[in-house]
Amino acid sequence: MLAKKGKISTRQAALLFYVMTLSPEIRLFPQNTVKMAGKAGWLAPVVAIAPTLLLVVLVNSFFKKNQNANLSDIYNIALGKVVGKIVVSLYLIWILILTSLYIRYYAERLLSSILPHTSLVFIILIMLLLVFFAVRNGLVPLARVNELFFGMLIVSAILLYILALPDIEYRNIMNVCTSDAWPVIKASSSIIPIWGYFLFIFFLGDRINDKENIKKFGFKILLVKFIITIMMLIVTIGSLSATAISNIALPFFAMVKDIEILDTFERMESIIFSIWVITDFITITVFSFIAVSMLKSIFKLKEGKFLASPILLIIGIGSLFFFKDIFELEAFSNYIGLPINALLTVIIPITVFIIGKLREKI
16 A cells, blocks of 8 residues: 555665665764774764654654644744745755765765776766666655665664674773763764754655654664664774774775685675675765655645756766765765754754744644
8 A cells, every 4th residue: 555655664774774875874974983993983872762762752742732744844833935836945955965976986985996997977867867767666666665674774884893803802892991981972963963863764754654653663673773872893903903004095895805704705895895885885875865755845735857968967977076076075074964953953953953843843
């Protein structure tokens, strides 16, 4: 019945959230948490989980009176149509920039590894074409494929971390003391803005059924994400050390390269790399769906499929001209991207909720 209506379940939405955050987690979390908290960086998710659970409660509260709405509608209801559209427009601009960022990261990763002599434009064009067809086919097929991919991700992650256990030197993660408390709190500031993508998913709220289950599935998926993230940080920091991670571009990938399997298959990086590319595709596609939904809401359009072409064109141009190289990408992510994410996924939603409550609209 969900498929006939072109809608997905809240459970499927939660699984999309899990997968779409995986790429930035792998890229940012190990290095950022270590830079702020050293060997205690693996504890940052312990601090980050509480405010993210509160965000789930907040999102659930948004939809108690408006089960058939999306988040754009909620903002319009809470703030009034004019202010609401202005705020949603700011989200739309940021989603377009963020999607351009992820496409460029994907392209730079391919250029620096398996396709060094390939045109940057060609690599970006291939991804845009795949995303275009995915958006045209609708959200339901993507959610179904993502369900299967999620299971593969969890099995792969558990297997990978088990295989990495022999390489962990426990002195790299132990000897944590009370003086590490504040650095760990600071380190959580790089995690919360990414886990805050849970909010973004509900800009597709009118295409998500059973939103009365937001807390149920939101809490469950965050518990899984919490466990997997801590495991990732423990094996990465434990295997490489905080000092080494501070000087490595992709610590997680470096850790994977060191894993040996029965002295025969020594390299898992090709498998992990393939999984990473798929997560990039899902992330970019979900953000494209969100951009289409926002644009529909701003201009009160009944149909949005035709918006995919101009949106992806803007994203493609942005990915080529906003960022010159990987160093600009990383600087933008850390010094601009994370603070704006925090603003849009924490501060603004709380403000909207307070205003909506005062106006008795939520």
